[in-house]
Amino acid sequence: MSTYLDNNATTRVAPECIEAMLECMEDYGNPSSMHSLGQSAKKRLMDARASLSRLIGASPQEIVFTSCGTESSHMAILGACALSPGKRHIVTSRVEHPSQLALFAHLEAQGYEVTRLDVDGEGRIALDELEKTVTDDTALVSLMWANNETGVVFPVEEAARIAKSAGSFFHTDAVQAAGKTKIDLVAMPADFLSLSGHKMHAAKGVGALFVRKGIKLPPLFFGHQERGRRGGTENLPAIAGLGVASDLAMAGLESGEARMGMLRSKLEKGILETVPIARINGFGAPRVANTTNISFGELESEAILDRLDKAGIQASSGAACTAGGNEPSHVLLAMGLGKSAQAAVRFSLSRYTTEEEIAQVLGILPGIVETMATWRTE
Ligand code: PLP
DSSP: OOEEOBTTTOOOOOHHHHHHHHHHHHSOOOTTOOSHHHHHHHHHHHHHHHHHHHHHTOOGGGEEEESSHHHHHHHHHHHHHHTOTTOOEEEEETTSOHHHHHHHHHHHHTTOEEEEEOOOTTSOOOHHHHHHHOOTTEEEEEEESBOTTTOBBOOHHHHHHHHHHTTOEEEEEOTTTTTTSOOOTTTSOOSEEEEEGGGTTSOTTOEEEEEOTTOOOOOSSOSSTGGGTSOSOOOHHHHHHHHHHHHHHHHTHHHHHHHHHHHHHHHHHHHHHHOTTEEETTTTSOBOTTEEEEEETTOOHHHHHHHHHHTTEEOBSSOTTTTTSOOOOHHHHHTTOGGGGGSEEEEEOOTTOOHHHHHHHHHHHHHHHHHHHHHHHO
């Protein structure tokens, strides 16, 4: 039996999405064509846009389909800077996804001043720090909704209000929140929100950016598609799959969140009871229901993960792009973990995760840790 607990890296594509994608490949029209095949494709595009907008409380015109979460965020961040030509200050946090941090470093090299908010030992930012930091020179505040390594949720609604009252744009990277928890962009005053298909049971190669009505965000790719906001023929199969994934997520949002939370509690409780050196990172903060990040003293995560993999359990040490590099996690370092920043294992569940999979981890993990800890002390 194989147990997949690396859903923050990528998720299984829902069978219903695969079906929708296959239909689009057979009904292969280009949504920009005027003939009937094209108009059929256009309808599929509109349906997907409507489904996704319902999931996040937006209107269909506020959705721009992109190729991934990274593209969505880059479009928002670069666009917000372009729309604020006199402003040279950006606020973000130390624990954003590497794809965002790389862009902020690039903007810094271009002359922007970038403030990276600290987090406390549980991975939380302090809103009063944000309040002190934003000025009328701040072009953009960009904060993730949920952290990909720990699941810790930032108070993005309050942060958006603070940014807006200072006259700054607000962007949130909701790649690890969309489809897992309620997002309501009617209640929350964000200007931009990024999400990614492959983190919510749709395919890789599709993402979306919410752009608040009235904001004329410049494109990264020029062309007439997506109302001039993202050129290039739409990846219709993947977009249709994302539409179906949005419907599925919306239908099962509350029950899915409750079920993942229950299974995660079982996993955490079971590990804490059987592995005395285990510590859950971010336990004291609000977290999305599917993620747990656990340190095992100073035992190296790579060795634990390798043994888990051999036993048929796939988990990760953090961001998929840095996993394998054995670099300490920038998120855990920011939380003050020191040496154990290299020693954390992330289990990320999905709505397909079963009780049996959790039981399998609980049956195998304590033995692996015990053997490794014994070797260390011998
Ligand atoms: N932001 C977060 C929080 C993520 O976890 C990821 C992927 O791991 C991304 C952004 C990048 O998304 P994508 O792979 O769709 O570019």
